[in-house]
Amino acid sequence: MGEHGIAEASDAAIVATDLSKWFGEEETRKLAVDRVNFVAYFGEMLFIVGPSGSGKTTLLSMLSGILRPNAGTVTVKGRNIWELSEDQRADFRLNSIGFVFQDYHLFPRLTTAENVAIPLILQNRDWKQSIADACRYLEIVGLKGRNQILPVKLSGGEQQRVAIARAIASNPEILILDEPTASLDGDTGRMIIEFVKTRILSRERCILIVTHDARINDYADRIIHMEDGRLVSVEQVAK
């Protein structure tokens, strides 16, 4: 048993224990995430689903070291991330977490290769080498030879693939995607998730996907259902 009384298998990527977050003061206090407990394992694609406002983004923000919980702990690979110093947590985010946002968050005035190279440059790597590596990641996501163009020239699905290339460029063990298919048509959305499952997921990686999109549920290994800030059930997806 681990320090929280939860079995912490060596393949546990993230352990959330009694995790809570509220916003506002006293009477107006809103409990966005309410004592959530779960384990995410390496080698799995774990979906988090629930209605709008059920606390999914707030939960992801706490898991990825962006938003400090009011109560509970987040342990990533055995380290309590909210006990790290600010600098250590910034390093943790840069090196261990890749984040893909719903609307891509690409820099419009940077080329695709420059967008993908950003995390590498933040890791103080050589500029030229970072751009060369970025081109390799663009190739992995099926955008070979499209290194020099601005994001606006790409379709939504292609921009999402650039965002995925950027998220995996620093080779993070944990990849988090918040509503990755929400801005895409159904077929493109399925293609993106299929790509993530077959090409990005590995035994050394854990992938968390928040989604509203029931059409992609069969790609999940397990599904966490959230309602009103609470985890209401964990579903094992039959294969």
Ligand SMILES: Nc1ncnc2c1ncn2[C@@H]1O[C@H](COP(=O)(O)OP(=O)(O)O)[C@@H](O)[C@H]1O
């Ligand atoms: N920064 C914030 N300030 C105040 N309330 C917030 C903030 N972020 C989220 N909330 C509230 O917390 C609840 C959960 O929000 P969120 O995590 O964004 O849900 P979801 O991603 O499932 O749609 C909502 O009621 C939302 O209004």
Ligand SMILES: [Mg+2]
């Ligand atoms: Mg959200």
